[in-house]
Amino acid sequence: MAYENNDKKMESIYSKRIRAGKRRTYFFDVRATRGNDYYLTITESRKRFNDNGYDRHKIFLYKEDFNKFIKALTEAVDYVKTELMPDFDFDAYNHDDYVEGEHDIEEIGNVSEAPASISEVTPVKAATSEDVDKW
Template sequence: MESIYSKRIRAGKRRTYFFDVRATRGNDYYLTITESRKRFNDNGYDRHKIFLYKEDFNKFIKALNEAVDHVKTQLMPDFDFDAYNHDDISDEHDMDDVAETVEVPATAAPASVTAPAATSSQDEVDKW
C-alpha cells in the first residue's frame, strides 16, 4: 500500500520510528507505526509494526497519553523529560536526531482529505 503521509523519528543511533498514513483500496485510511532497530551482529534491521485503524485513533491516543502521563507524574516526577527534545538544530545536534516529515502525494486519494480530530497536539507529543 502506498504511503500518503510519513513522519520519521530517529531515536538514538540504532532505533527509528515511522508513522505512515496509508490508504485502502476503498480510499479509507489507517496508520502504521513501525519501530526499526539496527541489529548488532549484521547490517540488517528488526522491524515491528502496528496497524491502527480510524475507529481506534481516539482510544489509542487517550491510552497512550494516560500511560505517558502516569510515568511522568507518578513514576518519574523529578525527571527532566525536556532534556531529550532535539527539535532545535544547532552545531551540537546531529541532523539524524531531528524528526523528519515527508508529505507523499496520493495518487488514489480524493482531492480533499481531512485527518480525524485528535485529542492531543504536536506540542503534547513534544513534551515526551
C-alpha cells in the same frame, strides 16, 4: 509508494520518521486502502548487533481506534512522568530547534518509499498476512 502485495496496493501518502538513538528509528505512515479509507502504520526499525540487517515490527492502527490509542498512550506517558519519575527533566529531550540536516524528526510528506515490514506487533487490531508489506 505503492507496495504490490497479492495484487493489492497499499499506498503510503504521508510519513514521519523519528530517529531514537543510534540503532532505533520509528516510522509513522498514513496509508490509503482501495476504498480511499485511511489507517496508520507505526514501524519500529532496530539495527541488529550481529549483522547489517534490521528488525522491524509494525502496528496497524485503524481510524476507529485513533482516539482510544491516543488516550491510552497519553495516560501511560503521563503516569510515568507524574507518578514514577516526577523529578526527571523530560523537556531536556525536546529538540525542536534543529539545524537543517540534523533532524531527529523528519517529515517526509508524500513519499516515494516507505519502510518494509519483517514482522508485526498488533496490540490494537490483528492484521492478516495480506496486510503486511512483503520484502
